[in-house]
Amino acid sequence: MTQRPLILVTNDDGINAPGIRTLIEIMNDIGDVVVVAPNSPQSGMGHAITIDSTLFVERIVVDNEKQLEYSCSGTPADCVKLGIREVLNRRPDLCVSGINHGSNSSINVIYSGTMSAAIEAGIEGIPSIGFSLLNYKWNANFSATKSYVKTIAKMVLKHGLPNGIVLNVNIPDLSKKDIKGIKICRQAKANWVEEFDKRKNPQGKDYYWLTGKFVNLDNGEDTDEWALENGYVSVVPIQFDLTAHHYIQNLNSWNLND
């Protein structure tokens, strides 16, 4: 009998979010699950880590399932660091983050706490996947995500992932019959056009709410945005070597040392 895989589960919406509860349920079918997740929502935290403050980790029981669960006062990246170093008694075989309430496709990957947790595990050399559903509501319906999440997690356990690569998986907000399948994609070129909502507080001081409109600038049919708009689950392999290797040669022609 082979050992069941050890799976570290985290997210950025907080340990009580329906998205992570769904992810835990799916992972319980595949391996032994340990959850280390933020005790409060951490969306938009990017790859923040806690260096100027203390971190608390608390064993909790959320449901009557078999997984071990720990609630953490830190960011998603903190949860992964603490999970690996302090909570787990052996190296996990897989780290999964999510299922995020809302898209982390294209440029959103940069702002995403969900993906920062997956990247943190990837830096530690652990095969790792971030999952997101394109519905930011708390009561989003995650039922159609289950078979895709399971398939992709099992494939990663089977094939592994090379050092330096993690997967960014986004799932369209459709019923199961309307999802056409899984597509391997590249990150679309897209950005947010911010529109700050400027208001005055009761003391007459200006303040702002950050709002914005998402703009896809990329007409390619090999992007995550194209896949999602056309009813596919998108899988983008991402890397944390940010070097633009192709531009090194060009920069070397600038004669910076003259």
Add this chain to the structure above:
Amino acid sequence: MTQRPLILVTNDDGINAPGIRTLIEIMNDIGDVVVVAPNSPQSGMGHAITIDSTLFVERIVVDNEKQLEYSCSGTPADCVKLGIREVLNRRPDLCVSGINHGSNSSINVIYSGTMSAAIEAGIEGIPSIGFSLLNYKWNANFSATKSYVKTIAKMVLKHGLPNGIVLNVNIPDLSKKDIKGIKICRQAKANWVEEFDKRKNPQGKDYYWLTGKFVNLDNGEDTDEWALENGYVSVVPIQFDLTAHHYIQNLNSWNLND
């Protein structure tokens, strides 16, 4: 007479940090400077943005120089978004972030608020550079950085940067005569081995401080770590298309749709 370039200056150590004061002084020699920077230190904030809270921006006068300065309640990425949309009356020609108190070389780029501000400007299509000095102390000596920061900023204004690329510049903590020059590099493969310092609070509850040891795993002589250890200023072109393009072909052999 040609128009002087408009330069947006920000950082993650806060608007009063000596590093940004040095950067402002250098940029005043090159162009018209507008500062939009956090009102408090934001180190380790990664690419966090403020979506669940309000943002305040306040005109301040720090010194008697000619730049306009705005102190912002948000993260470095917020500062850039607000600077571009609400503070500046035209698009800046250059965005510079820093000079960070401490290294943002190799994997540190992922956690860096300094670099997240530079990346945010890059997403907006603005030529952009993050500068860091390898000394995290508040009273670090920035005098040797000046000529390098000026040279690199002027070169970026002259040559521009292609869409999707920003520069990550790190400067060794050496006197000017000991710095050997500028090297174009790739990001070294390195990571932090966390060592959580576990303590008990006065109520007997466990808590942690995140500490760790930096480990360079990369023996290459073309990396930022090599350059810095050998007395060079490192310049790494970085990109925010995180797609691991070379791995797409491999993932397409997994038959995820069977």
